[in-house]
Amino acid sequence: MPPTPKKRTVASSARKPAAKPTTQRGPKGHAAHEVRIIGGQWRRTRLKVIDKPGLRPTPDRVRETLFNWLGQDLRGWRCVDAFAGTGALGFEAASRGASHVLMLEQDPLLVRALQEYAVRLQAGMVQVQRSDAISALQRLPAGSVDLVFIDPPFEGLLFEPALQAAVRAVPVGGWIYLEAPVVWTPEALQVLGLHAERHLKAGAVHAHLLKRTA
Numbered sequence: 001m002p003p004t005p006k007k008r009t010v011a012s013s014a015r016k017p018a019a020k021p022t023t024q025r026g027p028k029g030h031a032a033h034e035v036r037i038i039g040g041q042w043r044r045t046r047l048k049v050i051d052k053p054g055l056r057p058t059p060d061r062v063r064e065t066l067f068n069w070l071g072q073d074l075r076g077w078r079c080v081d082a083f084a085g086t087g088a089l090g091f092e093a094a095s096r097g098a099s100h101v102l103m104l105e106q107d108p109l110l111v112r113a114l115q116e117y118a119v120r121l122q123a124g125m126v127q128v129q130r131s132d133a134i135s136a137l138q139r140l141p142a143g144s145v146d147l148v149f150i151d152p153p154f155e156g157l158l159f160e161p162a163l164q165a166a167v168r169a170v171p172v173g174g175w176i177y178l179e180a181p182v183v184w185t186p187e188a189l190q191v192l193g194l195h196a197e198r199h200l201k202a203g204a205v206h207a208h209l210l211k212r213t214a
Contacts, residue, residue, distance in 0.1 A: 033057060035088045038064045039072060040095030042121055049086040050109065057086040058151060058179065062202050066177060067096060069198045069209050070147075074098045078145045080169065082133035082152075082162060087114045089149040089177070094126050101126045102145075104133040134158065137165035145169050151179040154204075163192050167212055176210040184208060 033049045035057045049057055058066075066089075067074075075097035081090030084103035094101045103126060105111050111130045118126040129136060137148070148166040152158040159180055166176045176194065178184065183206045189196055193214035200207050 033086075035086055036060060037088075037092055037095050039067060040092070040097065042091065042095040045095075045121070047086060047088065047091065047117060050113065052107070052110070055085050055110075056151070056154070056179075056205075057088050059202060059205070062179075062200070062205060062207050063088060063092055065200060066207060066209065067092060070175070072096060074147075077147055079147045079149070080104065080137065080140070080145050080166075081149045082137060082166070083150065083158075084114060084128075085110060085151065087117060089151065090126065091117065091121070091123070093147070093149075094121075094123050098147075099125055102136075103128045104131050104136045106130060106132060134161050134165050137162070137169050140169045142168050143171035143174070145174070147175045147177065149177045151177075154181045160192075163194070163210075167193055170212050172212050172214065174212045176212070178208040178210055180206050180208070182206060 033051060034046045035049060037043060037045045038060060073096060074093055077093065077098045079090065079093045079098045079101045081087065081101060081103045084090055084105040087103055090101045090103045103114055105114060108130065111128060114128045118128060148169055150162045150166055152162055170176060181204060183199060184196065186196065189210065193212055194210045195213045196208050197211050198209040
């Protein structure tokens, strides 16, 4: 059976506005953001992120709430950070003890940045793969991971196919984290064999913790 997140009260976190990344100047004159790892062995480590169109690092407070939902300790978990982007979700999971984190990203500049951070953190449990996230999820053995993070570009039509691929990758009782511009209804999730265990709205982001039920 996949790990079971601990129940925690997070209503106060959900009421607070989402934190904004710190803006700095990145390499070669690009504007850059900073996000920080919230907990675990790399707590307070800051990751600089080049500003690219469509790239939305998950805000610190949203990640803090998500890992409160999951119970903080992810020792032994197998995770996939699909549409990894900044890697904030995947590195957070690795920092909290995940045994393997597969980061999927297509953009070569972002892939290189993810690889550099993995080396810097000596994160041997992190594997960075340049790949289409949905195709890569479909190639994973069925039920082989405990948790999939899904945070695709909001302007695209990737949500449903990404959820379908993620449902196959986790076992019954496994977990999927979804960020979307709208809330997913119980009816839409039920068709996919999913149930929303937790939900919060932070600015334009709807964060869902989903459990595979069938």
